[in-house]
Amino acid sequence: MILNIDRPLVKFIFILISILIMTKIRESRLTKIRVLIAPERSKRPREEPKTNGEKEGKCPFCPGNEKITPPPEILRWPHEGPWDLRCFPNKFGVFKIEAETIYEENEDEEQETENVRGAHEIIVETPEHEDNILTISQKRLENMLGAYKDRILDLSKDHNIKYVQIFVNCGAEAGATLKHSHSQIIATSYIPTLVKTELNRARGYYETHNKSIFDWIIEKDKKEGRVVKESDNLIICVPYAARVPFELFLAPKDNVPYFEHSHGRIGELAWLLKDSFLRLEKILCSLPAYNLVLHTAPPKHVMESYPFFRWHIEIIPRTTKLGGFEFGCFEYINPELPEKVAESLRDIII
Amino acid sequence: MILNIDRPLVKFIFILISILIMTKIRESRLTKIRVLIAPERSKRPREEPKTNGEKEGKCPFCPGNEKITPPPEILRWPHEGPWDLRCFPNKFGVFKIEAETIYEENEDEEQETENVRGAHEIIVETPEHEDNILTISQKRLENMLGAYKDRILDLSKDHNIKYVQIFVNCGAEAGATLKHSHSQIIATSYIPTLVKTELNRARGYYETHNKSIFDWIIEKDKKEGRVVKESDNLIICVPYAARVPFELFLAPKDNVPYFEHSHGRIGELAWLLKDSFLRLEKILCSLPAYNLVLHTAPPKHVMESYPFFRWHIEIIPRTTKLGGFEFGCFEYINPELPEKVAESLRDIII
Numbered sequence: 066m067i068l069n070i071d072r073p074l075v076k077f078i079f080i081l082i083s084i085l086i087m088t089k090i091r092e093s094r095l096t097k098i099r100v101l102i103a104p105e106r107s108k109r110p111r112e113e114p115k116t117n118g119e120k121e122g123k124c125p126f127c128p129g130n131e132k133i134t135p136p137p138e139i140l141r142w143p144h145e146g147p148w149d150l151r152c153f154p155n156k157f158g159v160f161k162i163e164a165e166t167i168y169e170e171n172e173d174e175e176q177e178t179e180n181v182r183g184a185h186e187i188i189v190e191t192p193e194h195e196d197n198i199l200t201i202s203q204k205r206l207e208n209m210l211g212a213y214k215d216r217i218l219d220l221s222k223d224h225n226i227k228y229v230q231i232f233v234n235c236g237a238e239a240g241a242t243l244k245h246s247h248s249q250i251i252a253t254s255y256i257p258t259l260v261k262t263e264l265n266r267a268r269g270y271y272e273t274h275n276k277s278i279f280d281w282i283i284e285k286d287k288k289e290g291r292v293v294k295e296s297d298n299l300i301i302c303v304p305y306a307a308r309v310p311f312e313l314f315l316a317p318k319d320n321v322p323y324f325e326h327s328h329g330r331i332g333e334l335a336w337l338l339k340d341s342f343l344r345l346e347k348i349l350c351s352l353p354a355y356n357l358v359l360h361t362a363p364p365k366h367v368m369e370s371y372p373f374f375r376w377h378i379e380i381i382p383r384t385t386k387l388g389g390f391e392f393g394c395f396e397y398i399n400p401e402l403p404e405k406v407a408e409s410l411r412d413i414i415i
Numbered sequence: 416m417i418l419n420i421d422r423p424l425v426k427f428i429f430i431l432i433s434i435l436i437m438t439k440i441r442e443s444r445l446t447k448i449r450v451l452i453a454p455e456r457s458k459r460p461r462e463e464p465k466t467n468g469e470k471e472g473k474c475p476f477c478p479g480n481e482k483i484t485p486p487p488e489i490l491r492w493p494h495e496g497p498w499d500l501r502c503f504p505n506k507f508g509v510f511k512i513e514a515e516t517i518y519e520e521n522e523d524e525e526q527e528t529e530n531v532r533g534a535h536e537i538i539v540e541t542p543e544h545e546d547n548i549l550t551i552s553q554k555r556l557e558n559m560l561g562a563y564k565d566r567i568l569d570l571s572k573d574h575n576i577k578y579v580q581i582f583v584n585c586g587a588e589a590g591a592t593l594k595h596s597h598s599q600i601i602a603t604s605y606i607p608t609l610v611k612t613e614l615n616r617a618r619g620y621y622e623t624h625n626k627s628i629f630d631w632i633i634e635k636d637k638k639e640g641r642v643v644k645e646s647d648n649l650i651i652c653v654p655y656a657a658r659v660p661f662e663l664f665l666a667p668k669d670n671v672p673y674f675e676h677s678h679g680r681i682g683e684l685a686w687l688l689k690d691s692f693l694r695l696e697k698i699l700c701s702l703p704a705y706n707l708v709l710h711t712a713p714p715k716h717v718m719e720s721y722p723f724f725r726w727h728i729e730i731i732p733r734t735t736k737l738g739g740f741e742f743g744c745f746e747y748i749n750p751e752l753p754e755k756v757a758e759s760l761r762d763i764i765i
Contacts, residue, residue, distance in 0.1 A: 102751075
């Protein structure tokens with residue numbers, strides 16, 4: 066039997082399906098909270114990331130299974146022989162670089178939709194399925210941070226990209242669906258809400274006080290006993306208003322807006338990250354599920370310079386659950402006093 | 416041996432300890448996100464709320480164990496004989512009515528602290544340890560909603576109270592530490608962030624369009640297929656920008672700012688709530704962990720009237736985990752298309 070398929074009809078059906086699975090960017094009509102509606106992601110496979118030590122033959126991030134991950138291979142270090150690090154598009158990405166996203170704006174009665182570009186990539190920072198931030202080698206950790214820089218610089222070349230957000234979900238409690246250690250990159254055609262808030266606040270403080278808000282924050286953290294550890298150029302503190310127990314804030318001590326242009330501090334950062342997670346592991350008796358978030362200044366094509374901003378990393382251990390108060394008020398209840406947490410973490414001998 | 420204790424010294428030590436365990440309200444220096452630092456809450460006992468069906472002799476919310484809950488007993492319905500509903504202060508409350516909270520303001524170099532009032536109460540809406548929103552009787556559910564009204568009205572009499580936030584955490588995934596069905600009330604000396612956002616936005620829309628934003632939202636939900644169910648006076652929809660899969664929004668169809676003054680609709684609301692949770696149970700194969708949040712207009716002593724606002728209930732099933740993108744951007748990724756979810760929920764035959 067020969068199926069006589071109408072070509073324009075097939076094309077029409079294809080477009081219809083793509084619209085259905087396309088990511089839509091929506092803002093709540095009541096609160097303006099931004100949501101990325103990404104039906105493509107509901108197809109993700111779910112492995113139990115808790116089951117450490119199990120043999121899992123089909124991990125898409127393990128060596129030998131490279132073909133399961135979608136092309137193109139964006140990074141492969143080293144280029145030949147067994148790899149230490151790979152970067153490729155997220156198979157179930159929120160965004161695709163070919164502009165399959167719709168930004169729906171809903172002010173007033175009008176509904177405007179706009180096609181926007183974006184990217185969603187995965188960095189696998191180790192070929193070892195069982196590795197975590199504590200067991201990974203210093204070299205691979207430095208590689209990972211180098212890949213962060215590399216991807217921010219490359220994605221920022223696209224003038225449609227207004228921000229590159231890098232984050233880690235480690236452990237089921239932190240939203241990970243796969244156990245094999247990896248980082249995620251989401252590049253957006255707009256500046257994300259919290260980054261915009263930080264930029265506005267930092268700019269406002271700078272204009273009023275002719276001083277970096279980060280200098281003020283670090284001064285206060287030092288004075289009020291929230292410093293956990295310092296290295297030559299970097300400092301790690303428990304934030305004054307930590308959202309969750311054991312939240313950490315890592316930043317350079319001097320004014321460096323762009324993570325991707327912070328030359329020569331990769332080794333120091335890798336060491337400080339490992340030191341912090343070792344402290345968390347000791348105090349919590351095991352490595353907690355956690356999120357790690359990197360905030361850097363937006364690309365230079367968005368604005369020429371950000372003298373008021375400073376890149377920083379937020380580490381959010383997920384030892385407690387968010388409840389109705391957090392969802393209903395957009396505020397947090399944290400049962401641990403930041404000064405006390407900082408003291409306990411500081412006192413640990415590594 | 417007789418201990419000769421210095422009275423002023425004892426008092427001083429007592430004050431020192433209270434300051435340490437006092438709740439502190441802090442705003443992030445960088446993002447202005449508000450956090451309630453509540454060390455008292457770290458003492459909470461943790462029962463595994465997942466272990467349904469187990470006999471738990473020591474549940475503080477079960478009949479016979481009333482003495483474990485702190486005095487005073489705020490509500491006991493009926494007053495005599497076995498109770499259907501009780502309300503009492505939260506033993507590990509974020510706030511105490513006797514003003515043991517400090518509001519720390521940190522604008523500029525100055526750090527101002529202010530003692531603020533607040534309350535944190537528990538409503539136990541059923542004496543049955545195993546009850547949930549599906550098994551609880553219609554009468555007890557109406558009782559619960561009546562108690563919400565009662566407590567909002569009573570707490571609002573205190574002119575230090577600027578808002579009364581009622582919420583439910585059901586299931587471990589939703590932040591519950593005890594399994595026995597209960598609701599929580601947090602009364603604050605300020606209007607919570609998200610409620611303030613809603614009020615400002617609703618006011619702005621009303622001033623520009625001379626129309627309630629809620630009318631516009633419901634019109635759009637009807638037109639775009641996001642209605643799940645309607646009763647005479649109430650409607651339940653999947654929000655246009657639902658933050659999580661299966662999020663629901665319930666509101667009156669006419670302009671009623673105050674939940675506590677919405678006379679005679681308790682029965683209808685109890686019925687609609689049950690109907691919605693039955694639909695969620697059918698589609699998800701079991702009752703999910705969830706948060707329920709009630710937003711009403713602030714007390715009349717805060718502002719005389721809120722013609723632009725409307726009370727509403729948000730139901731947030733916790734079937735997915737928040738990850739680094741949510742924490743790092745203050746935005747959400749939702750893999751389910753709201754229109755599709757609404758259709759599936761609407762099509763269920765109860």
